[in-house]
Amino acid sequence: MTNFKTAAALAACIVMTGCSTNPQTGNFEINRTGVGLTAGAIGGALVGAAVGNGSTAIKGALIGAGVGGGLGYLWDKRYxxxxxxxxxxxxxxxxxxxxxxxxxxxxxxxSDVFFRVGSSDIAPEAYPALHKFAQTVKGQGYKIGITGHTDTSGSPDLNDKLSYERARSVAAYLTADGVPYQALYVRGAGSREPKADNNTPANRSINRRVEIVLSAPNTKA
Structure with a gap:
């Protein structure tokens, strides 16, 4: 409990130092220092450690998608x-x-929109979208599994590191923007879970992504 209180206090402090609301756009923004400090502050027990199969980050587990695929009324409404x-x-x-x-x-x-090539720093033009998402999920009680994915360019070690760091940057942004850190789980999948083959530039672009899976609090991991 002490660790959680400490993390909360640090995260609140970080909002005052590494994060701010842009007076011209009204968007919540977090600079590189803010992301690093937030991720570090809530590190080991929270966003700092990959949780693999223990999270609701899907790891190849998607079965069906879209409205009409057996969704119940509540999830259709949420969708x-x-x-x-x-x-x-x-x-x-x-x-x-x-x-x-x-x-x-x-x-x-x-990833081609939210990050620069080879970087885990969130691109400033992605702030409005992430801020809107944070405002949407606050108070909803979701468990939030965040998984970074890459294409097959580069070495497996590099892809694993980059995918994890991108997922962690997104988690750090959401935490600094007020999403409860206790709800967040992160992992890096590297290039192991593609949505398309990696034979063309267009398909590789599809595979470079961060997926945020929202599940109900009682969802079984």
Missing amino acids: RAMQADLAKTDLQVEAAHIQNGDQVLVVTAP
């Missing part, structure tokens, strides 16, 4: 609301099931 909230952003929303049959929402951040 449509999320789509509406994020319609003017580059975030992509899918409704899906995971292997145990539980329903989830999958929000995808294309």
Whole structure:
């Protein structure tokens, strides 16, 4: 409990130092120092450690997607609301099931939009979308699994590191923007879970992404 209180105090302090609201745009922004400090402050027990299969980050577990694929009324309502909230952003929303049959929402951040090439620093133009997402999920009680993915360019070690650091940067941003850090789980999948083959530049672009899986608090990991 002491660690949680300490992390909360540090995160609150970081909001005052590494983060700010841009007076011209009204968007919440976090600089590179803020991301690093936030990730470090809530590190080991929270966003700092990859949790693998223990999280709701899907790890190849998506079964079906989209409205009409067996979604219940509540999840259909959540899906449509999320789509509406994020319609003017580059975030992509899918409704899906995971292997145990539980329903989830999958929000995808294309890495080519949200990050510079080879970097885990969030691009400033991605702040409005992430801020909108943070405002949308606050108070909803979701468990949030964040997984970074790369294409097959580069070495496996480099891809593992980059995918994890990108997921952690997204988690750090969301935490600094007020999403409860206790709800967040992160992992890096490297290039092991592609959505398309890596034979063309277009497909490699599809595979470079961060996926945010939203599940109900009682979802079984």
